[in-house]
Every structure is written in C-alpha cells, then in structure tokens.
Amino acid sequence: VFGESIAIWHSKITKKKKEAIIQGLLSGKIQLIAGARSALFLPFSHLGLIIVDEEHDDSYKSDQKPRLNVKDLSIYMAKQHKIQLILGSATPSISSFHKIPYIRVAKSFFQTSKTITFYDSQTVLSIDIRNKIKRTLEEKKQVIIFLPTRANFKYQVCSSCGKSVECPYCSVSMSLHKNALALKCHYCGYAQQIPQLCPSCKTGIIQNFRIGTAQVEEELKILFPSKNIVRFDRDSITTNTKLKEVLNDFNNEKIDILVGTQMLSKGHDYHNVTLAVVLGIDSVLNMNSYKSREKALSLLIQIAGRSGRKGFGEVIVQTKNKEFFEHYLVHSDYEDFLKDELPFREDLYPPFYKMAKIVFAHTNGIKAQEEMNKYVNILKDLEKIEMVGF
Numbered sequence: 001v002f003g004e005s006i007a008i009w010h011s012k013i014t015k016k017k018k019e020a021i022i023q024g025l026l027s028g029k030i031q032l033i034a035g036a037r038s039a040l041f042l043p044f045s046h047l048g049l050i051i052v053d054e055e056h057d058d059s060y061k062s063d064q065k066p067r068l069n070v071k072d073l074s075i076y077m078a079k080q081h082k083i084q085l086i087l088g089s090a091t092p093s094i095s096s097f098h099k100i101p102y103i104r105v106a107k108s109f110f111q112t113s114k115t116i117t118f119y120d121s122q123t124v125l126s127i128d129i130r131n132k133i134k135r136t137l138e139e140k141k142q143v144i145i146f147l148p149t150r151a152n153f154k155y156q157v158c159s160s161c162g163k164s165v166e167c168p169y170c171s172v173s174m175s176l177h178k179n180a181l182a183l184k185c186h187y188c189g190y191a192q193q194i195p196q197l198c199p200s201c202k203t204g205i206i207q208n209f210r211i212g213t214a215q216v217e218e219e220l221k222i223l224f225p226s227k228n229i230v231r232f233d234r235d236s237i238t239t240n241t242k243l244k245e246v247l248n249d250f251n252n253e254k255i256d257i258l259v260g261t262q263m264l265s266k267g268h269d270y271h272n273v274t275l276a277v278v279l280g281i282d283s284v285l286n287m288n289s290y291k292s293r294e295k296a297l298s299l300l301i302q303i304a305g306r307s308g309r310k311g312f313g314e315v316i317v318q319t320k321n322k323e324f325f326e327h328y329l330v331h332s333d334y335e336d337f338l339k340d341e342l343p344f345r346e347d348l349y350p351p352f353y354k355m356a357k358i359v360f361a362h363t364n365g366i367k368a369q370e371e372m373n374k375y376v377n378i379l380k381d382l383e384k385i386e387m388v389g390f
Ligand SMILES: [Zn+2]
Pocket: 158, 159, 160, 161, 162, 163, 198, 199, 200, 201, 202, 203, 204, 205
C-alpha cells in the first residue's frame, strides 16, 4: 500500500540497510517505519502518529540494559510532542485501559465464533483430550498443543476446585517455599504450612502439579508412537532457519502434532489444523503475581482468537477453573473482565500504585544480603514507600 515510503527496522538488519533507512528518514523519502522497540529512537523530524500494536505484550518492557518500557516511552513522547498515539490490542492491559481514554473498535474484542470446550482433569492429558487427538489424527488432520511455559513448571492448587492458597495480606497466590513443606507469599514473605484441606472448597487437598512442553512431548510420544511429534519453543527452535524448517514440515504435513508455547500463536498460518489444545492455563491463573488473572485470560484469548482466525475447528482448554474462563470468554467479554478486575487492584496494586523491584545480586549470597539490609534500612524510613519482600 505504501510502497517505497515504508521501511522495516529491527536489530537484525545490516548496517548498510540501517544507514539507508536513516538517510531516507532525514530526506523525507521514508514516511512510515514498522519496527521493533529501537525504532522509537530513530531521527524523526515531524512524527505524527505512533502505533503500539499488541500493547498488552510484556516484551515492550525490557528486563535487560537499557531497562526501559517502550510503551510508556511512546505515551510520554506522544504527550510531550503532541503526537497521536494508538495502543492496539484485542486484550488491552488493565493499566492502559484504566489510564488512557479508549475507543473500542467494532469487533476488536474477541468474539466466540468457534467451539471452545473446557475439560477438567487430574492428569496432564485427560482421556477426553487423548481421544480427541486420536480421532483428529485418524482423520488425517493435524493437532496443535499450547502450553504457557516451556520449563517444567511446578504449581500448587486444590485437586478438587483448582484454586490456590492465597496470602491473607496480599490476595495473591502463594508458592512453594524452599523447604517444600510450606507455602510462601513472595510479596510480603508471609509463610504458612500447606493446609490439610483447601481453604476455598474445604474438601479438596492442595497438590503439586507440573507442566512443561518437554514433558507433554514425551507423553504424546508414548501415546502415539507412530506419529511425528515436534516441540516448538525457545529451547528447540533456536534459529530462524530452524523455525522456518519446522513450520514448513508442519504445513507439508510431515509433522502430526506440534507442542509449543505461545510462540506458536505468533503470526503463522496452519491450514490443516482442526484441533487446538490448551494445557496448563491454570498454572498462569495461579502464579504468584497480582497480574495472574489478567495474564491467564489474555493469554487464552490470544491463543483461542488466533486459532479461530486460522480456521481451527475446535479449541479445547484443560482447566479446573472453567467458571472463570467461560464467564469472560463466552458469557461476557474482556472489557467486563477489566472492569471487574480494577477494584481488586485498587487498594494495593498498579495501576493505582507504582511498584518497583530492586534486585541485589552477588556471587556471595551473604554479601548481597548485607548490601540489601543497608538499603532496607534507608528506605524503610521513607513514609511514602511501603516495602515488601526482603
Ligand atoms: Zn478446593
């Protein structure tokens, strides 16, 4: 549409190309840049519009040097220089929703046009799901399996109702303490024994669950020994060549099942897939963070939404929290979720309060501890700051 006046900017383009783009910008030949985070720092002379697409994505915030949040910086620049700004997302972050006047574009939010089935199960792959996969493969169709994490992730929830044990002070899930006998809140440090009975339903017991791509791949290989099953995450897909190779094989139907993280949902086309299975979403819903509900729901919507666009027939979600997910996916929508979630944040968490994380690191743990104590002593005298953790 824009022809010569557009350029693509990211860290992997050659130095020569970069110079050409900068020249093009300075001379006015290039008028539109589509780029990664660093594109914001190009020498624009009269920038009129910034679009931050998929604004809910955490990768706008860099955890490495230089530490910055390109989304926040875009908002700042837009304000300072009176530039128009659009934050785009099907699942806008709760902070943006709260802070920025928004216009809801028609149909921009997720709409259920496909079948979503919820299954509850004790095991990683329930019998219902195994049967669905089996039938799909028998019909010579392909299956995609999504997991929220590649690591072999351990989390503690009730075996009956799927709820986790929450910190009484912080209202976030507690996670297993080092000694594995207690649960600890990693915000305030409160610890307690693992309760005999689940505090929510009073009938189930709190159990350890594990989930990860490698483990699921292994289980599938045992269940379907004659099928070609391939893992798709940052551990197994290390280069761009490898990525293209696997996607090619999958689209040429040399692979029957792809098991992967959210990496799977980012902009690829899968034309012969009729079944998408989402496993382990409960581990996100119960992670020890105030953002857990927002993360879990937006992740599920992103996966399910993308699946639909590519024409997957059916999406199966394995969860013990059907009520929560079904409510916002089927009976209401993400906007309702954001409105419901804000009151929970109001007393303690962003966007109402600002949070900062200070990390002390040293090869010698005692040195780090000493240094941290020094800062704790200084900071605790400041009335406007509440400190947790340490
Ligand atoms: Zn329970």
